[in-house]
Amino acid sequence: MKKIGFLSFGHWSPSPQSQTRSASDTLLQSIDLAVAAEELGADGAFFRVHHFARQLASPFPLLAAIGAKTSRIEIGTAVIDMRYENPLYMAEDAGAADLISGGRLQLGISRGSPEQVIDGWRHFGYQPSEGETDADMGRRHADVFLDILRGEGFAEPNLRPMFPNPPGLLRLEPHSEGLRERIWWGASSNATAIWAAQKGMNLQSSTLKNDETGEPFHIQQAAQIRAYRNAWKEAGHAHAPRVSVSRSIFALISDMDRSYFGGGRPDEDKVGFIDEQTRAIFGRSYAAEPTELIGQLRQDEAIAEADTLLLTVPNQLGVEYNVHVIKTILEQVAPALGWR
Incomplete structure (x- = not known):
């Protein structure tokens, strides 16, 4: 059995x-798709966050709206x-969205990927400390957030506050109990997956990974997941971890x-460089008649x-078509693979 959800990048374009x-179309249709996916029996509605792009960028208003309608x-x-x-500030927003949804928030975070603009985080008022890289800064922000x-x-507390305080030091409000165990880290390398396990975060592994062995993508990704689970066990966390992968x-x-x-051509993994130093492998997409598709997916380790x-999901094709895509997988593919 697997939980099956959708992941939308929330692209929008003025193209006919x-x-x-x-942006309004993308936000409102994202809500509609999440509502429809719940009615179909899907388990999750997830969204990518990209700044300075015609995509979804501010997740918490969207997540809160979906939480209120599902x-x-x-x-x-x-x-x-x-x-x-x-x-x-993020902890306050996340706590509010989680409370609105009744504790259904599954928040994926990461140090990020190459963006639309040069050092975009500087425009948001952040810069690495002396001796830090931007990746170090992202992990430092994550550590504070988790804490x-x-x-x-x-x-x-102020000695003369506007409102009465509870005794002792004050925490941020609203606080949502249990949210700490529902934070995921998007890891592109084995080392960051192990780090995420040590921190007690769930693992999100997508269709892009550092090419560390030259093996097919799904084999490298499976090895990453096993390394993560071993590190989790060694860390001695009290609860069980979760692991997600994303696929087209x-x-x-x-x-x-x-x-x-x-298209009629077999899809294959692709290799490229996400920056000057990092060689990455991009996982294949799957598109075939259901019987053939089931056979292909059985081979994905x-x-x-x-x-x-x-x-x-290709969100620019509209809600109706994406409902069809999700429904077909849930009804004609997942049961044959034992996912349902």
Whole structure:
């Protein structure tokens, strides 16, 4: 059994071919898709965060709105770039969204990836300390965020406050109990996956990973997941970890499916460089008739290792088509693989 949700990057474009032509379209359709996915029986609605781009960027208003309009589905991010974040303000926003949803927030964070602008986090008022890289700064922000989510007091109260205070040091409010155990780290390397395990964070592993062995993507990703779980066990955390992978998966059952994704050429992993030093491997997409698709997915070792699968959806094709994509996977593919 697996939890199956969707992951949207929230692209929008004024192009006539796009069903999401504005930021408003993307936000409102994201809410509609999450509501429809819950009705289908999907388990999660997750959203990517990119700044300075025609994509989703401010997750907490969206997550709170979805939380208010749904009752069961998990809501989350994959991922928030911590280089851009004020961890204290973020803890307040996250606590509020989690309380509105009744404790369904699954918040994916990371040190981030190459962005649309040079050192975009500087425009948000942040810069690495002396001797730090921007990645170090992102992890430092994450450490502060995780510490705040414990809910312990740290701020000395005013002797003459506007409102009465409880005794002792004050914590940030609103505090949502249990949210600390629902934080995920997006790891692109084995080392960062191990670090996430040591910190007690769940693991999000996407369709991009540092190419560390030259093996096929799904084999490297499966090894990363096993390394993460071993590190979790060694750390001695009291609760069980969760692991998600994301995939582009399309069952071709209609002429429209075939026109969009039935290119007729077998998809393969791709290798490239995400910066001047980091060689990365990009996982393949899956698009085939259901019977063939089931056979292909059985060979994916990383999906087998994960407990949660996020289906990356082409949001610019509109809510109706993406509901069809999710429904087809849930009904015609997942049961044959034992995921349902």
